[in-house]
Amino acid sequence: MTAGAPRPAHRRAAAEAAQRAFIVFGGGGELPWLRPLRRGFRHCFAALEDAGGWTVLDPLSGRLVVARLDGLPPGFDLPGFYRRAGLAVLGPFRPGGPRRSLLPPFAPFSCVSLCRAVLGAGAPFAMTPFGLFRALARRGDDRKIFLTPGAPPA
Known part of the structure; x- marks a missing residue:
């Protein structure tokens, strides 16, 4: 970036990514x-x-871990790795835009709130991980707003 050139906004950079x-x-x-x-x-x-x-992005108790996994080969199937490890994986979803609201959120910061924030304004309401799993899994046709074009449904 040259001196004096404006930095791209986070929202625009995320959209281009x-x-x-x-x-x-x-x-x-x-x-x-x-x-x-x-x-x-x-x-x-x-x-x-x-x-x-x-x-x-992994919100642990009292700490948020953000880790860039640089050592993985190109095209590595990370969701498949998690599935083989016995975890439930949903996606792919396209991260959505920010949620507009007159009031700040009243729910505490949790793993569910972080995942809902990643999904953006169209994320379903949930308070527990299982509630989020159920809401995302049963979205059916409504879930297409999150899916990356051409990606297989979860």
Whole structure:
């Protein structure tokens, strides 16, 4: 970038990146307060694919991990890797635009809120990972607004 040239806005840069998002569900019962949630759906995170590779957004307890997976070969099937590891994976989705609202969100920051933020304004309402999984899985024809053109349905 040359000196004085304006930086692209984050929203415009994300739109130009042609990202695909996959939402990954799993989790045992590592933390006591997660045990009431359905086994296998106690946590979720997002894996984003763009032309340069994969980025994983994983909200852990008290910390957000953003990891660019640079060591993977081009064309690596990360969703398939997660499926073979026993995790449930939905996608690909196209990350949506921002949600417009007069009031700030009142829900606490959680793995579900992060995944909903990645999906954007059209993301279904959910409070638990299993609720998000069900809402995304049953979208049917409505889910086409999230799907990348030409991508197979989840």
